[in-house]
Amino acid sequence: MDKKTPLILITNDDGISAPGIRTLISVMTQLGDVVVVAPDKPQSAMGHAITINSTLYLNKISKNGDAVTEYSCSGTPVDCVKLAVNEILKRKPDLCVSGINHGSNSSINVIYSGTMSAAMEAGIEGIPAIGFSLSDYNWDADFEPTKPFIKQIAAQVLEQGLPDGVLLNVNFPKLKQDEIKGIKIARQAKAMWQERFDKRQTPHGKDYYWLTGEFVNQDHGQDTDEWALANGYISVVPVQFDLTAHHAIQQLNTWNWNE
Template sequence: MHILVSNDDGINSEGIWALVNELKKVADVTVVAPEKQMSAVGHAITVQYPLRVNPFYKNGEFFGYAVDGTPADAVKLAVKAILKDKKIDLLISGINHGTNTSINIIYSGTVSAATEGTILGIPSIAISLATYAPNPDFTFSAKFAVKLAEFVFKNGLPRGTLLNVNVPPVPENEIKGVRVTRQGNAFWDDWFELRKDPNGRDYYWLTGKFVNYDQEDLDADHTAVQNNFISITPIHFDLTNYKMIEVLKNSGLENLLQGLDKD
């Protein structure tokens, strides 16, 4: 089994280090990840500037390839260039330091790296440790990632679908189980604080609070994690609202051109 690993926290993050060390016990692993922190960049790709790739060493040993681009750039470059002559059986993005549930999925570079893998036809997993506390312990998350990787390698995933995984930041003996969930109805109610720099100039700092409308629903990703379940959400990049297609067809929307004056 050959696994491509990427992330959005950067190739020097503790999460990717823990993940790779565990995965190497069961698979061949290639790391291609952003050279620096790229959280919340979504599925951005670089089209106006050249991308550069440098070998990255950790503790004196080769660890992987550092890309001066986004998570999606790193995955696309890995598949289309760096590893173009090698078969990739699975892509894992992570382990992210922070939650990727509900609305966060849209912004997440971690999820976007896995989404890019899915677009390219590779079974893909995004995995996050749901805490923003400093110096978290990624040990259990990494061990679970190995179990999940083996499961997906054996059973596969539907084309176009990836697994978004969030692990509660609690000791292993407090994990209640694994729960297959939906993307929850929670979002950031955010605002900008007006501040001044040391020179007296104004600047804005984004802040806010997380609001969860699914507090009682264990089938929602964020709530499941809050209740110490590992949340696994199958997601895909088809954003079509299929229920609305017939509604809009029946609304007369397709007849808007009737009676319109044409030049």
């Protein structure tokens, strides 16, 4: 095997100055050459949005000679990956890691998450990719306990690669390092957000809304990411971007489509 130093692309959705991405950078510099391309402002809940109707800016943040090359980008997390791959990196990276997200991206949150969309975009481009999230929304969250696990998971993906069309969604419980029981490979729990809109009025008398909501886990399986997190484990869900419900094709073929 080629012993060249791995090239690792790092992005996130909380913005380039978030503590979570700083932790991720500190771990990844132990594993390879690191290039960071991350949004210049928070882009949470952007899903897989891309910027097609406005311009994109890249700003080089790091100075020549810095150990890590860093760019901020005016676009979404997915834009960051596309720009990195096409405009910044001289070769396809060996790994793309996204996060560490401030807040969980387990279960259905994978759909809304900018962190996971960036990892998915890398996966679509054929790059082994991992999204990391910590179940703690605080800006001052303690990311220290995640470090050895992130290093182990990333090192393993660098060594073994990932199955074709698959990326990893890794979520950490909010626990101290010695309280973490280990890693569980899991499936996405069946859960959803029960929305509640907070309806208010502007000072000028116009109604407006804030989206709020409560996370509802309807899934009692012990093989889910939610179960793993609630029981002290780190959840690792293999995620795919082939959204075809293959099991439903046969059933739909029994319908009367062409009469």
